[in-house]
Amino acid sequence: TETARGKKKLLQAKEEAIVLEQENAALLLSEQRFKKLINNMSNIGVLALDPDGIVTFWNDTCSELYGYESAEAIGKDLLELIVPKHIDQWFSNFLKEKVKSREFEVNLRAKDGSLKNILVSLVPLKDDEIFVIQVDLTKQRIAENQRSLIEAQMRRTQKLEALGTLAGGIAHDFNNLLQGILGNGAMLRASLDAGSPAQLKAELICDAAESSAELCAQMLDYAGGKPVNHKPFNMNRVLREISVLIETSIPKNISLVMDLPDYCATVSGDVPQIHQVIMNLVINGAEAVETSGEVIISTKTVFMKKSDFVDNLLEQSPGDGEYLQLKVQDTGCGVDPITLTKIFDPFFSTKKTGRGLGLAAVLGIVRGHSGAIMVNSEQGKGTEFSIYLQTTDEVVLAETLDFDPIGEKYLGKSILVVDDEEIVRETIVEILVSLGFEAVSAPGGAEALELLDAGEIPDLMMLDLTMPGLNGAEVFNRLRDRNMSFPVLVVSGYSEEKLSSLFPNELPNGFLQKPFSPDSLSNKIGTIFRDI
16 A cells, blocks of 8 residues: 555656756747747847846847846946946936836936937836846937938928028019119209209118119029129138228127238139129128127138038038138127028028118129038137039139220110110110110010011110010010120029020120119120120
8 A cells, every 4th residue: 555655656746857858948948939029129229237237138139239248237237338327317316106107208328438318118027027028229310310301391492492582582673663763863963053952862772772673683692583793712812802991890899810922713603693792791790799808700711521511501502612711700699590590591680670681692692602501600709601603623714804885986886785674675765865876666576576567666665574474484485586796685683593594595785683783784885895
């Protein structure tokens, strides 16, 4: 009986050993599967901590994420391993579940010192062990930031395009009106006795019209609608030539400092427009200096990559190459980040309300020169504008006179004026008659062609570019199709920039932007008759 009982117990023990062995094998298999599963979670980092915050488990994703191998991480305090000092107390509370949420996005430190955007979740286990589940959001956040920058740039571009279109349209309409004011004012001034009260008033009318025309020109600058008369020039020479003008334009309590190297690379552009850029930036800097200080102008040649223009305020950044950097700094009050986004808006000012288009025009001119512009500012430490223009190997040529006055041999020639604006048309006819020409007019393109069909062939046609019905380009093309080769002077409230696209086969003989004075018209006609 005892032997039977012993055998039974032995058999039972063997069965229990077999079951235990099977359970241990199943547990080992389960553990292997768990480790394989955890280690193969390519996007999810998993680590485990004991109650003291010491790492007890570290999967392969954590190794890829932070740069520490499992052997390096296990046994280390997590706070000292990957948690930046400035959040270690918060993270400690988070691990101890003193922070209400069990899921948070934080920046954790990798072995190389870089910060990772990590979504962290806690999974408490038995025996106070904690699983820390991590999802790497770094690439996603970088992509989102880049997308936000692109969206902000697109909004800024759309705003600039809309404002530019508005500015160009207003400038065109105002230039037409100003043509009547300036033209008639100039003729009235010439007909009055010199120094008489009436002539002085006519002079004021002309001055006001010219100032208004300058504002329209600034609007076209902002719209990028003025042509860039590209000529090679030396920026340092230009700065030295206008230094006296700059100094007289700023208050006496502000010092102008020029840091110009002996060598200055040549750039290509429109010197009068560059004058305006310099003056606008200097005056802006001077206004930022409240008591006394400096405005510093400097130039240097730099090599830039396209990636260096990440802060460029314009829609398109130029490519790799050598650039001339024109920098204008002030020691003024500086600009806060919110205001900095508005300073190039038309009529925006922190000093006085709606003063003009100074910085807005700068933006348009730099855009027209295919350059780049960047701004740095810190409150209390001043503002720095940096403009980049690509250098050129062209040789700087001496200035030449680009027009001749009307000679007596041209007087009496007939000119046909085609313009849909009555006041502009009549004013131009009066100016031409006063200059000694015979002048007739037509209110539109169709009427002009009828006069030509009737045998009224002029020696020169003044042709408005923008008219209802047949526009200036269409009239010009019909003239050339009929083999009518008399010269054509195009006039417009818009700028010359679009002529090449409007006249792809043959350009007109000249262009004159409204409003123009009798002297400007005389000079332009003299140039055309001289060249034909």
